[in-house]
Amino acid sequence: MNSLTKVIGDYIVTLFDDSDSSEIVxxxxxxxQKFGCVPSQINYVLRSRFSPEQGFLIQSxxxxxxxxxxxQLRFADCDEYAEHLEDLVGSAISEQDARRLxxxxxxxxxxxPRERLLAEVSIRNLEENGRALFDLPPYKRDTLRAVLLxxxxxxxxxx
Amino acid sequence: MNSLTKVIGDYIVTLFDDSDSSEIVxxxxxxxQKFGCVPSQINYVLRSRFSPEQGFLIQSxxxxxxxxxxxQLRFADCDEYAEHLEDLVGSAISEQDARRLxxxxxxxxxxxPRERLLAEVSIRNLEENGRALFDLPPYKRDTLRAVLLxxxxxxxxxx
DNA sequence: ATAATCTTGATTTATTTTGACCATGCTTTA
DNA sequence: TAAAGCATGGTCAAAATAAATCAAGATTAT
Numbered sequence: 001m002n003s004l005t006k007v008i009g010d011y012i013v014t015l016f017d018d019s020d021s022s023e024i025v026x027x028x029x030x031x032x033q034k035f036g037c038v039p040s041q042i043n044y045v046l047r048s049r050f051s052p053e054q055g056f057l058i059q060s061x062x063x064x065x066x067x068x069x070x071x072q073l074r075f076a077d078c079d080e081y082a083e084h085l086e087d088l089v090g091s092a093i094s095e096q097d098a099r100r101l102x103x104x105x106x107x108x109x110x111x112x113p114r115e116r117l118l119a120e121v122s123i124r125n126l127e128e129n130g131r132a133l134f135d136l137p138p139y140k141r142d143t144l145r146a147v148l149l150x151x152x153x154x155x156x157x158x159x
Numbered sequence: 160m161n162s163l164t165k166v167i168g169d170y171i172v173t174l175f176d177d178s179d180s181s182e183i184v185x186x187x188x189x190x191x192q193k194f195g196c197v198p199s200q201i202n203y204v205l206r207s208r209f210s211p212e213q214g215f216l217i218q219s220x221x222x223x224x225x226x227x228x229x230x231q232l233r234f235a236d237c238d239e240y241a242e243h244l245e246d247l248v249g250s251a252i253s254e255q256d257a258r259r260l261x262x263x264x265x266x267x268x269x270x271x272p273r274e275r276l277l278a279e280v281s282i283r284n285l286e287e288n289g290r291a292l293f294d295l296p297p298y299k300r301d302t303l304r305a306v307l308l309x310x311x312x313x314x315x316x317x318x
Numbered sequence: 319a320t321a322a323t324c325t326t327g328a329t330t331t332a333t334t335t336t337g338a339c340c341a342t343g344c345t346t347t348a
Numbered sequence: 349t350a351a352a353g354c355a356t357g358g359t360c361a362a363a364a365t366a367a368a369t370c371a372a373g374a375t376t377a378t
Contacts, residue, residue, distance in 0.1 A: 063365060219357060
């Protein structure tokens with residue numbers, strides 16, 4: 001049995017197929033109407049099927065002429081790369097190792113210096129929050145760091 | 160379908176493109192007439208799209224031969240730009256506003272699409288941690304988000 | 319049986335559009 | 349040259365529109 005969520009998700013995918021652009025724009029209200037559901041269902045579909053982790057970015061605007069824009073990020077072998085990263089980063093990583101990894105990626109021109117800087121700032125910020133605000137134990141911080149680093153690298157690989 | 164506000168805003172941008180000066184002058188009444196709207200709509204366009212936060216300054220004069228002059232700001236150096244960013248983000252910012260700001264910066268080629276993506280992923284990660292792990296109230300999340308966003312933008316401005 | 323996923327609707331937030339009323343600066347006229 | 353009149357632009361708030369959030373309930377999968 002197909003859930004409505006799946007049906008709507010599939011429909012959105014066909015919009016991408018038909019559009020040969022890497023982004024589509026839609027109206028939440030109209031879409032909900034088309035599928036006879038409440039508008040917030042659309043949010044659920046987007047949250048569960050079109051997240052950044054799944055290779056999509058979403059912009060939206062409320063009010064008159066409101067819209068939802070879904071952008072699909074380009075990517076060759078996402079799964080393979082993600083697996084590779086899983087090995088590379090693992091489920092926990094020290095700040096040092098994270099930095100070393102970023103340097104290596106920059107050396108190999110996988111990321112630019114600015115991108116490395118940006119990644120390091122974000123990781124550093126996570127560190128500070130985890131330490132000062134929440135008083136997390138080191139292993140927990142290593143875990144959160146690994147999660148963030150993988151998200152960053154996966155997303156960049158999509159472009 | 161585009162909102163009138165967007166159409167008018169885009170039109171004003173083309174005026175800048177065509178003018179190769181950093182300022183343009185226009186008549187509120189004529190512009191409103193051209194787009195078939197009430198004059199105060201023009202004020203709304205200016206307020207929402209050409210604010211100082213967005214890098215524009217406006218002068219105007221009422222009465223006969225009245226006018227509206229829009230000036231585009233330029234920044235002398237990195238420090239000045241960084242300071243501007245501090246003002247821009249403030250001490251708290253919503254996820255939406257943060258995203259909008261990033262979009263604007265990308266539109267103006269201040270950051271690349273990849274850099275925007277990276278920033279968005281980091282901010283989203285922060286959001287998820289703050290929400291799911293630590294159960295922070297919205298205001299606190301807005302604060303942490305502002306901190307991170309400023310760190311990111313300031314660091315990039317240094318480059 | 320329990321956890322995960324999906325569905326729903328009430329409430330909140332954001333954006334745009336419109337209009338009534340206010341302020342200011344030329345221009346004309348007494 | 350002062351007053352009156354006209355031509356502009358500004359402000360504010362209400363109405364219209366539309367998306368986001370949140371939590372509770374329903375369903376499905378393990």
